[in-house]
Amino acid sequence: MTVRVGVIGAGWIGQDHIRRLTDTVTATEVTAVTDIDTARAEEAAARVGARVHASGAELTAADDVDAVLVTSWGPTHAEHVLSAIAAGKPVFCEKPLATTPEDCLRIVEAERAHGRRLVQVGFMRRYDVGYRQMKEVITAGNIGDPLIVHCAHRNPTVPESYTSRMAAQDTAVHEIDVLRWLLDDEIVSAQVITPRATAHRHEHLRDPQIMLFETASGIRIDLEVFVNCQYGYDIQCETVGERGLVRLPDPAAVAVRSEGVSGSAVLRDWKGRFADAFDTEFREWIAGIAAGEEPTGPSAWDGYAATVITDAAVQSLESGGPVVTVDMKPRPAFYGGAE
Ligand code: NAD
Ligand code: ISE
Numbered sequence: 001m002t003v004r005v006g007v008i009g010a011g012w013i014g015q016d017h018i019r020r021l022t023d024t025v026t027a028t029e030v031t032a033v034t035d036i037d038t039a040r041a042e043e044a045a046a047r048v049g050a051r052v053h054a055s056g057a058e059l060t061a062a063d064d065v066d067a068v069l070v071t072s073w074g075p076t077h078a079e080h081v082l083s084a085i086a087a088g089k090p091v092f093c094e095k096p097l098a099t100t101p102e103d104c105l106r107i108v109e110a111e112r113a114h115g116r117r118l119v120q121v122g123f124m125r126r127y128d129v130g131y132r133q134m135k136e137v138i139t140a141g142n143i144g145d146p147l148i149v150h151c152a153h154r155n156p157t158v159p160e161s162y163t164s165r166m167a168a169q170d171t172a173v174h175e176i177d178v179l180r181w182l183l184d185d186e187i188v189s190a191q192v193i194t195p196r197a198t199a200h201r202h203e204h205l206r207d208p209q210i211m212l213f214e215t216a217s218g219i220r221i222d223l224e225v226f227v228n229c230q231y232g233y234d235i236q237c238e239t240v241g242e243r244g245l246v247r248l249p250d251p252a253a254v255a256v257r258s259e260g261v262s263g264s265a266v267l268r269d270w271k272g273r274f275a276d277a278f279d280t281e282f283r284e285w286i287a288g289i290a291a292g293e294e295p296t297g298p299s300a301w302d303g304y305a306a307t308v309i310t311d312a313a314v315q316s317l318e319s320g321g322p323v324v325t326v327d328m329k330p331r332p333a334f335y336g337g338a339e
Contacts, residue, residue, distance in 0.1 A: 001290045006032035006065035008056045008080050009072030010044035013094055016271075017071060017282065022048045024279050028286045031064045035072070056080040060087050067289050070094060078103035081300075085110045085118055090289050092282075094122040095173060097303025101311065104304035105329070112334050117294040120285055121303040123177040127284070128277040130248045134239065135182050137246045144242030146183055149221040151175050152236040154229040155270060157200070164206040167225045168192070168313035172211055175223050175237075176309045177302060182239070185215040187309050189325050192317040200228045211313055212323075232266030233273055301335035304328075 005021055007014055010033055018030050034053040035041035045052045053059035056076075060068055060083045068084040070077050070093040078098035084091035085107070097119070098104045111119055125131050138146060153171055162170070180187060191212040201207045208226035215221070237248040251273060253264040267273050281297065288295055305328060312324040331337025 001027065003028040003286050003289045004031040004064050004066045005029070005069050005286075006034075006053070006059040006062060006067075007044075007050075007069045007071060008034050008059060009070065009076075009094075010035040010037075010040045011071065011073075014069075014071035015044055017069060017278070018044055018048060020279060020282055021069075021286075025282045025286050027290055028282075032059045032062055034059045057083050060084050060089065065089065067091065067286075074099050078107060081107050081119060082110055085114055088114065088118070090118050090120075090285075090295065092120045092122060092285055092295075093303070095177075095303070096169065096307055096310075097121045097300060098307065099169075101304060101308045101327075104300070104307050108300045108304055108332070108335075111300050112332065117299060119300040119303070120295040121177075121298040121300070121306075122281070123174065123181075123298040123302065123306070124274050124277040124281045125174050125178040126181050126277075126298060127280040128274060131178055131182065131237070134237070134246050134248060138182065138239060138241070139184075143239065143244035143246055146219050146239050146241045148240040149179060149183070149219065150236070150238045150240070151179070151221065151223040152234065153223065153225050154232070154234040155227040156230055156232055156268060158205075158227045160202045162202075162205065162227065164204070164209075164317060165314045167207070167209045167227065168211065168310040168317065171227060172223055172225050172313065173306050173310050175221075176213075176313075177298060177306050178237075179213070179221055180302070180305060181298075183215060183219060185217050185219060186305070186328070187213045187221075187326055188216050189214045189323050190309060190312040190316055191321060191323045192313050193321045194317070198226070198228050200230055206317065209317065213309075232268055233270045234266060235273060299335055301331060301337075 030048050030050050033041045033045040041052045067090040070080045193210050194206045211223040213221040312326045316324045330339045
């Protein structure tokens with residue numbers, strides 16, 4: 001079976017995923033594209049022989065669309081995901097699932113009413129080889145119970161449009177999701193403190209930020225978000241357990257010795273760092289649809305959890321750094337919870 005995908009939003013990541021679905025993932029094709037920027041949609045569709053639709057609703061209803069990929073701006077995600085659920089079609093939504101907890105819960109309720117999982121959220125780090133190996137080590141009990149996690153998420157620079165709250169909503173959200181999955185534990189509180197700000201930032205931005213999270217079992221997480229670090233794109237994660245620790249490997253890079261220095265290159269931006277993870281994410285998503293199975297990746301509930309946790313972090317940042325309790329509803333049995 002060839003899974004025919006309709007893409008809503010043909011910006012940077014939409015185009016990258018169209019290329020991925022066309023050139024890298026087998027048993028799938030992109031048959032439909034829409035974007036509020038019609039010229040952009042036409043250009044992206046022409047490259048792969050897809051049809052252009054006037055709106056997300058029209059694309060979702062099309063007979064030659066088996067599954068929907070939402071890669072438009074965050075505030076538009078809820079509308080498109082809800083229309084895919086109403087049509088009973090699998091939908092992959094780039095992060096965030098929605099920008100408010102209320103919209104995330106509307107999606108959760110619509111999916112529960114449908115009675116079967118349709119939604120997957122684009123938290124691709126769960127598909128990264130390094131994180132998957134870390135999870136195997138933790139789950140096997142090789143380091144004992146996890147106690148502390150140290151993380152860093154560094155970007156060389158960000159544009160002026162990047163705001164202080166985006167450090168949580170756009171950047172730390174990846175750690176928030178992957179750590180919930182890695183530790184199989186829920187984050188219950190968030191605190192954001194701000195050290196001396198870097199001179200290499202736009203005036204309005206708080207950068208760097210230190211985020212502190214606590215999980216239900218008492219694991220403490222510290223995350224440095226530094227989006228103007230200048231030197232490269234650098235993702236670090238180290239989990240300290242009762243008997244040992246496990247650390248995320250750096251991306252493969254040859255070691256060079258020259259002019260009295262030994263070292264290896266650091267990636268310059270985030271686009272290449274998780275390229276293989278994106279490929280695996282889409283291979284698994286398409287294979288599941290082709291097999292008639294429910295998605296196994298990050299769920300609508302995970303999208304909701306990420307949004308309420310980032311909201312708590314933003315609240316802490318904007319109130320001067322108190323510990324903020326995460327206001328999360330109990331997890332329904334539909335998503336593996338007790339309720
Ligand atoms: P972008 O601005 O390059 O593209 C967004 C596109 O959506 C634009 O072409 C815009 O015209 C279109 N659009 C906006 N509203 C629309 C609507 N109602 N219907 C159809 N099209 C609409 O942004 P981007 O960098 O491609 O990001 C898109 C989404 O992907 C964001 O939610 C972002 O957070 C997410 N993203 C995820 C990752 C990741 O690492 N997983 C990386 C980058 C972006
Ligand atoms: C961007 O939106 C991403 O998703 C990247 O993975 C992240 O590193 C970057 O900070 C975000 O702005």
